[in-house]
Amino acid sequence: MNWSALEVLISGVNKYSTVFGRVWLSMVFVFRVLVFVVAAQRVWGDENKDFVCNTAQPGCVNVCYDSVFPISHIRLWALQLIFVTCPSLMVVAHVKYREEKDKKFATLHKGSHLYANPGKKRGGLWWTYLASLVFKAGFDAAFLYILYYIYEGYDMPRLSKCALEPCPNIVDCYISRPTEKKIFTIFMVVSSAACIFMCICEMIYLVGKRFMKLIRARKESERVLFAERHNLTVMAPLNSEYAKQDPTAAPSNQNNSNIKAEEASTSKIM
Numbered sequence: 001m002n003w004s005a006l007e008v009l010i011s012g013v014n015k016y017s018t019v020f021g022r023v024w025l026s027m028v029f030v031f032r033v034l035v036f037v038v039a040a041q042r043v044w045g046d047e048n049k050d051f052v053c054n055t056a057q058p059g060c061v062n063v064c065y066d067s068v069f070p071i072s073h074i075r076l077w078a079l080q081l082i083f084v085t086c087p088s089l090m091v092v093a094h095v096k097y098r099e100e101k102d103k104k105f106a107t108l109h110k111g112s113h114l115y116a117n118p119g120k121k122r123g124g125l126w127w128t129y130l131a132s133l134v135f136k137a138g139f140d141a142a143f144l145y146i147l148y149y150i151y152e153g154y155d156m157p158r159l160s161k162c163a164l165e166p167c168p169n170i171v172d173c174y175i176s177r178p179t180e181k182k183i184f185t186i187f188m189v190v191s192s193a194a195c196i197f198m199c200i201c202e203m204i205y206l207v208g209k210r211f212m213k214l215i216r217a218r219k220e221s222e223r224v225l226f227a228e229r230h231n232l233t234v235m236a237p238l239n240s241e242y243a244k245q246d247p248t249a250a251p252s253n254q255n256n257s258n259i260k261a262e263e264a265s266t267s268k269i270m
Helices: 003-015 019-043 060-068 073-108 124-151 178-229 253-269
Strands: 159-162 171-174
Touching: 003 019, 019 073, 019 178, 060 159, 060 171, 073 124, 073 178, 124 178
Parallel strands: none
Antiparallel strands: 159 171
């Protein structure tokens, strides 16, 4: 497996993701890809070799094995990882398309740019990102249902009875290490369910953020429209003769002269 190419791909997807998207990507890489590559393949590596039935009839073991394991868990999880990670490439491809479009626009219009930030989740990129979340959650849920439908649950039985041709009668078949395989199956199912939950949280976050932004823009437009319809400036300037006098203000020069004249006349009378 080319880890450097996978690292470049993950860093490119992580660059345009939200906080929930980064957590989802870390969960996919650590709890699903690494577990799948390091441990799960070894656990299911002996499922065909160590599948034993108490019969020597030629072809009976193969028929019973195909009945118990219609599709290998490893191959089903590999398909699931491919389908789940591919929608993230839609966002990267859309950003690259924006960058090329902005580069051509800047060349034709002497340095002016069409997008201030091509990776900003606005317009069509916002819908592309939301669609990628829907596809990721949908693929994970679909594969969980397929696994449940094929194996009639997420349990791994120790004993399986088979009566298909060319088996002469009902034979008992035994699966190797059923407990260990059951633990890994439950772990992968729980990891997929957690990834679905993170996708739902991210969708709620994006839609809620967009909804709040629209509400703020609507309130701002209503405020501007109200200000245009109603002249909120002062209708007439205040006249000095109607202005109220401040009792704490200092007296004017005319008042001072009148007070002095009254004091002088009073002193003469005395």
